[in-house]
Amino acid sequence: MAQAIQGPRLVLLGTGGTIAGRAVQAADNVGYVAGQVGVAQLVTAVPALGSVSLDVEQIAQIDSKDMSLSVWQTLASRIAAHLERQEVQAVIVTHGTDTIEETAFVLQRLLRPAKPVVLTCAMRPSTALAPDGPQNLSDAVAVARHAEAAGVVVVCAGQVHGARDVAKSHTYRLDAFDSGDAGALGCVEEGQVRAFRPWDSAGECTPYDPKALARFVAVEDLPRVELITSHADTDGSLVRVLLALPHARPLRGIVVAGTGNGTVHHLLSDALRDAQAQGIRVRLTTRCAGGRVVPHPGLAFEDAKGLSPVKARLALALDLLLEA
Numbered sequence: 001m002a003q004a005i006q007g008p009r010l011v012l013l014g015t016g017g018t019i020a021g022r023a024v025q026a027a028d029n030v031g032y033v034a035g036q037v038g039v040a041q042l043v044t045a046v047p048a049l050g051s052v053s054l055d056v057e058q059i060a061q062i063d064s065k066d067m068s069l070s071v072w073q074t075l076a077s078r079i080a081a082h083l084e085r086q087e088v089q090a091v092i093v094t095h096g097t098d099t100i101e102e103t104a105f106v107l108q109r110l111l112r113p114a115k116p117v118v119l120t121c122a123m124r125p126s127t128a129l130a131p132d133g134p135q136n137l138s139d140a141v142a143v144a145r146h147a148e149a150a151g152v153v154v155v156c157a158g159q160v161h162g163a164r165d166v167a168k169s170h171t172y173r174l175d176a177f178d179s180g181d182a183g184a185l186g187c188v189e190e191g192q193v194r195a196f197r198p199w200d201s202a203g204e205c206t207p208y209d210p211k212a213l214a215r216f217v218a219v220e221d222l223p224r225v226e227l228i229t230s231h232a233d234t235d236g237s238l239v240r241v242l243l244a245l246p247h248a249r250p251l252r253g254i255v256v257a258g259t260g261n262g263t264v265h266h267l268l269s270d271a272l273r274d275a276q277a278q279g280i281r282v283r284l285t286t287r288c289a290g291g292r293v294v295p296h297p298g299l300a301f302e303d304a305k306g307l308s309p310v311k312a313r314l315a316l317a318l319d320l321l322l323e324a
């Protein structure tokens with residue numbers, strides 16, 4: 001669907017989530033079904049979109065807990081195609097909150113976009129007495145049109161978060177996201193973006209590589225990387241089962257969410273060293289919600305460089321895919 005208004009265009013891609021959710025009772029903010037309302041219909045609840053040249057596309061209609069490689073492949077290739085269009089200023093994506101941080105990370109890693117790619121979401125379904133989706137979508141438009149916006153960001157509850165640092169930190173609150181020590185990139189107040197610091201994807205070392213994107217889009221599966229948490233009273237048997245299991249997708253990597261500053265139960269550590277000896281890449285992160293593993297010479301496994309466990313898992317899978 002395209003509206004006939006001139007000027008820089010925005011593209012809105014829908015993938016489902018609570019923002020597109022429907023409940024039987026308006027007072028029900030939790031017993032709803034995600035991914036029910038088409039993205040073209042979500043637009044009608046946002047006055048700010050009435051004056052925007054907009055292309056709207058439904059990429060998927062899922063609960064983001066079920067996010068899959070195939071949806072990421074479609075999403076990444078459609079975003080790349082739209083970003084190449086000179087008249088397109090930015091791409092906005094509606095998404096579920098549960099895995100939005102993983103999608104943001106994958107898109108930033110693969111696309112490194114100079115133009116803004118703004119992911120937004122909602123904690124309440126579209127049928128709620130006071131839904132948060134329309135305001136979040138309206139804020140996403142403000143960010144998409146902001147002159148200094150760049151890269152993949154997540155907009156929720158008036159805050160703008162960077163793809164690398166954002167994490168869902170609350171199960172229920174409308175401001176469910178946090179960027180840890182890095183903090184939010186900025187905020188949106190009454191339709192105006194206030195940047196707290198530059199959004200220039202600081203720290204990115206590899207530029208956009210269309211061949212890497214093509215490779216990602218063509219694969220049937222990502223290299224298999226499993227995520228394991230160290231905890232009291234573990235014995236490492238999960239790792240040994242993984243190593244012994246015959247599987248169509250052979251195990252290529254393990255991310256371990258260690259305790260505290262990346263400490264790992266000695267029995268799990270033994271099992272992980274055995275995995276390493278068999279050629280499995282092991283990366284270390286922490287199960288702590290805040291902080292990062294502060295590197296020191298005693299670390300037994302590769303440092304995940306401050307990524308959260310779920311992002312470290314994706315980073316290792318993408319490294320294994322793209323380094324091959």
Ligand code: ASP
Nearest residue numbers: 017018063064096097098
């Ligand atoms: N389960 C939903 C989803 O991630 C939660 C949400 O969007 O808030 O799609």
